[in-house]
Amino acid sequence: MMYCISVSHKMAPVSVRERFAFREEEKKEFIELLAGREAITGIVILCTCNRSEIYVSGSKQAVSELQKELADYKNVRLEEVLKYLNIYRGESAIGHLFKVTCGFDSMVLGEDEILGQVKEAYQMSKDMKTVDYEMNVLFQRAVTCAKRIKTDTNLSKTPLSIATLVANEVFHFKHGGDCKKVMVIGMSGKMGTTITKNLVSKGGIEVTGTVRRHNDYLTVNIEHERVKVVEYKDRYQYMDDMDIVISATLGPHYTVTYEDLCGALASKKKRLFIDVAVPVDMDASIEKIDGVTLCDIDYFDTLTKNNTEIKLRELDLASAIMEEDLDSAIKEMVFHPYIHRMDELKAAFSGKRLESLLFRVRDQLNSEELKVILKTLDGLESWIKEG
Amino acid sequence: MMYCISVSHKMAPVSVRERFAFREEEKKEFIELLAGREAITGIVILCTCNRSEIYVSGSKQAVSELQKELADYKNVRLEEVLKYLNIYRGESAIGHLFKVTCGFDSMVLGEDEILGQVKEAYQMSKDMKTVDYEMNVLFQRAVTCAKRIKTDTNLSKTPLSIATLVANEVFHFKHGGDCKKVMVIGMSGKMGTTITKNLVSKGGIEVTGTVRRHNDYLTVNIEHERVKVVEYKDRYQYMDDMDIVISATLGPHYTVTYEDLCGALASKKKRLFIDVAVPVDMDASIEKIDGVTLCDIDYFDTLTKNNTEIKLRELDLASAIMEEDLDSAIKEMVFHPYIHRMDELKAAFSGKRLESLLFRVRDQLNSEELKVILKTLDGLESWIKEG
Numbered sequence: 019m020m021y022c023i024s025v026s027h028k029m030a031p032v033s034v035r036e037r038f039a040f041r042e043e044e045k046k047e048f049i050e051l052l053a054g055r056e057a058i059t060g061i062v063i064l065c066t067c068n069r070s071e072i073y074v075s076g077s078k079q080a081v082s083e084l085q086k087e088l089a090d091y092k093n094v095r096l097e098e099v100l101k102y103l104n105i106y107r108g109e110s111a112i113g114h115l116f117k118v119t120c121g122f123d124s125m126v127l128g129e130d131e132i133l134g135q136v137k138e139a140y141q142m143s144k145d146m147k148t149v150d151y152e153m154n155v156l157f158q159r160a161v162t163c164a165k166r167i168k169t170d171t172n173l174s175k176t177p178l179s180i181a182t183l184v185a186n187e188v189f190h191f192k193h194g195g196d197c198k199k200v201m202v203i204g205m206s207g208k209m210g211t212t213i214t215k216n217l218v219s220k221g222g223i224e225v226t227g228t229v230r231r232h233n234d235y236l237t238v239n240i241e242h243e244r245v246k247v248v249e250y251k252d253r254y255q256y257m258d259d260m261d262i263v264i265s266a267t268l269g270p271h272y273t274v275t276y277e278d279l280c281g282a283l284a285s286k287k288k289r290l291f292i293d294v295a296v297p298v299d300m301d302a303s304i305e306k307i308d309g310v311t312l313c314d315i316d317y318f319d320t321l322t323k324n325n326t327e328i329k330l331r332e333l334d335l336a337s338a339i340m341e342e343d344l345d346s347a348i349k350e351m352v353f354h355p356y357i358h359r360m361d362e363l364k365a366a367f368s369g370k371r372l373e374s375l376l377f378r379v380r381d382q383l384n385s386e387e388l389k390v391i392l393k394t395l396d397g398l399e400s401w402i403k404e405g
Numbered sequence: 406m407m408y409c410i411s412v413s414h415k416m417a418p419v420s421v422r423e424r425f426a427f428r429e430e431e432k433k434e435f436i437e438l439l440a441g442r443e444a445i446t447g448i449v450i451l452c453t454c455n456r457s458e459i460y461v462s463g464s465k466q467a468v469s470e471l472q473k474e475l476a477d478y479k480n481v482r483l484e485e486v487l488k489y490l491n492i493y494r495g496e497s498a499i500g501h502l503f504k505v506t507c508g509f510d511s512m513v514l515g516e517d518e519i520l521g522q523v524k525e526a527y528q529m530s531k532d533m534k535t536v537d538y539e540m541n542v543l544f545q546r547a548v549t550c551a552k553r554i555k556t557d558t559n560l561s562k563t564p565l566s567i568a569t570l571v572a573n574e575v576f577h578f579k580h581g582g583d584c585k586k587v588m589v590i591g592m593s594g595k596m597g598t599t600i601t602k603n604l605v606s607k608g609g610i611e612v613t614g615t616v617r618r619h620n621d622y623l624t625v626n627i628e629h630e631r632v633k634v635v636e637y638k639d640r641y642q643y644m645d646d647m648d649i650v651i652s653a654t655l656g657p658h659y660t661v662t663y664e665d666l667c668g669a670l671a672s673k674k675k676r677l678f679i680d681v682a683v684p685v686d687m688d689a690s691i692e693k694i695d696g697v698t699l700c701d702i703d704y705f706d707t708l709t710k711n712n713t714e715i716k717l718r719e720l721d722l723a724s725a726i727m728e729e730d731l732d733s734a735i736k737e738m739v740f741h742p743y744i745h746r747m748d749e750l751k752a753a754f755s756g757k758r759l760e761s762l763l764f765r766v767r768d769q770l771n772s773e774e775l776k777v778i779l780k781t782l783d784g785l786e787s788w789i790k791e792g
Contacts, residue, residue: 385736
């Protein structure tokens, strides 16, 4: 049977999660340590910033041995370990693996970074030859299921956060040149920082971030080869060069006014202005200027609302896919021992009368179970008749 | 399939229940009327003061035909009929029949008067030859189940009402003579009336009830050969003759005082005094008189409390019995068609490989169903090996 012990963002604060985290060498060391135990026939360690999970398969003792070894290895008292652990056994461990792999257990529902992390965790154990038949089947099926959800639904492709939506807007903006030049007004703010990080996560984008001068220092919070920091008061000097200008300050004043922008822009190329500030940062009249398009916060709010609806729909779809694949995986686990017992079963049933078997079945089962048997009998009969 | 339409104390007020009530001749007439319909192959009408229920078996149309006929017969608009009806179909109709027959659907939980009423209703239809195989099996099994609960549990033998408990106390009182003489002080009150009715429901008890004189009339509310009515002010005159004296008035004064009782009792025989009034009717000092035992309301409150606990325990037991018998009845219904199909099934499965059947089963069923099949297979295998 498979077991999983999990310290996740759902149960434990980051300080506890850190204590149960594993560096790469530690993972290998701990896997080798567990592989030496008789009760344990398979081990996978999944460690991300949100969770430390150890999957083991083996006999009934596997999970208690794992707990003891973990307490020893991490130098934590066993009671302390148990306090923050979630333990899953058998089908609930399989269900948990599927949920985690498909991103249903993540902070951002349906995110697919976790899929890569599960694949890597499984691959490490596979390379170390510490996965048994059961774990091989289950991890492969969980990964396949997550891929199916990724391909067949838009769950992971439907962002809800404004920062992601703004970055997507920039990514989709078509322009002539090689490299998109983007100004982020208010880069040191929370929203400005997140947007900038999202932007530079893809190539082909150069960010000019404006920050304010405090006591002769510029607050520079992002250091990146494609991020240039300029002073807020000088923003108009750089604007003509920009393809996209994003403003996300907390202040009550316009950061871009019609008059100043008219004076700043020499060329009339196509430009996108994005205002995600509340109250607004950009004077709505700037749209009168040739080439300028303005997206305001309402636009993104609508996107978020629509995406929420899409996400809920896609979530239903993804859940159905997961349930199907999970059930199929459980079936494989349940059925597997019978493949080896087939000859034995054939011998036992050989020459037995269907009638006496059926009456026995009726007397031994409850009505729900009996219905399953009779439904199955009907199904087989039609199947045989169809030929 | 069996269906049941029910107008019961749970759904409809007494005025509505009366409109759907059936006198004996009406029952016969309506049963004959329904028996003429093609869709209906079985009919039982159960009509008590708390419920009118019609059970029919037959095809899918049975229940809608029943509704139309009922509206016609009772001269009520169909919509009006539907408003107060509960309709049960298939397994839920079987479950309802069992609940009703076992007294689980009664006003007094677990009472067994209903069992006799179900038996009579079934017998009438049986005599009229309007019960089919399904109804025969189900009614017989429901009745058997209710009898089993009556025999194997104390559900119906555990009264909670003060009036019943008082009557039981009288019934259990041992004395020398042939006939117990019981005085009920305050016989015309609600409690006095109920107690008196309970008392005369058994033989060997004579009741002397005291009532007050209003405008030269005595309020006599019970006429019975074994109930004698006397005036309240004359009560002490009769007391020496009594074995048991019960007092249940609403007034604030003692109805039996120590001094007056001393004066009234000539013989010192064993006597039981029962005081169920709040505030108390009997002076506690009367226990000092030779032969007098006094039971007060606290005694009955304790009995009620204990009986409530017993009743809850017996209820669990009774529910378990009912679930078991109900499941068995449902199994019989589900399995019955297969008895006739046995040869056909044998022919279909003859020479088929267990292996291919099992793989087919695995691919067609979900994991829960597959587990039932495999568990059944295991069970049969052990049975064959043992046998």
